[in-house]
Amino acid sequence: MEPTQSALIVPVPEAEPAVAGLREHLDRFSAHSVPAHVTVLSPFLPPARLTPQVLAAVQLVAAGVPGFFVSFDRLGWFADRVLWLAPDPAEPFRELTNRIAARFPPAQPYGGEYAEVVPHLTVGHDQPVAALRAAAARVEPLLPIRARVTSLRLLAGAPESGEPWHTLADFPLG
Numbered sequence: 001m002e003p004t005q006s007a008l009i010v011p012v013p014e015a016e017p018a019v020a021g022l023r024e025h026l027d028r029f030s031a032h033s034v035p036a037h038v039t040v041l042s043p044f045l046p047p048a049r050l051t052p053q054v055l056a057a058v059q060l061v062a063a064g065v066p067g068f069f070v071s072f073d074r075l076g077w078f079a080d081r082v083l084w085l086a087p088d089p090a091e092p093f094r095e096l097t098n099r100i101a102a103r104f105p106p107a108q109p110y111g112g113e114y115a116e117v118v119p120h121l122t123v124g125h126d127q128p129v130a131a132l133r134a135a136a137a138r139v140e141p142l143l144p145i146r147a148r149v150t151s152l153r154l155l156a157g158a159p160e161s162g163e164p165w166h167t168l169a170d171f172p173l174g
Contacts, residue, residue, distance in 0.1 A: 003156035007042035014147040026124025033164035062171035084120035093119035
């Protein structure tokens, strides 16, 4: 099936040992081969609109944000529906999101569904609250998770298909 969506993420491979097994059961994007990450912009542009000019513009935006170190020190919740890890600092993720959204106005964070963007690394969502609480109890002793953020990744896939998403490009941060 042809990709119908794209997304920009910051992969966090350092988080995989702590969350991969949990995400496998609690986060549907894990089943799509999407690694542990902080979302920068999803959905981004339709794959048919990912021209060389768009890719060059994303590369320029990424190059304008310096690489940084981040620590995931605590858990967060969106109601009882989403369990996530909170990045510190969160501001560089917001800066990436804001710069990309400003450069590509049709692509607003989470489709414009939320007024405030809260950078986070999802552990699980839309699962029974007992399963999410059990996951929180398993991951919390493994915190903090420290990582170095050096790139922005463009993925494409078809969420409705269940097939893996594919990396289209990695953009180094400045």
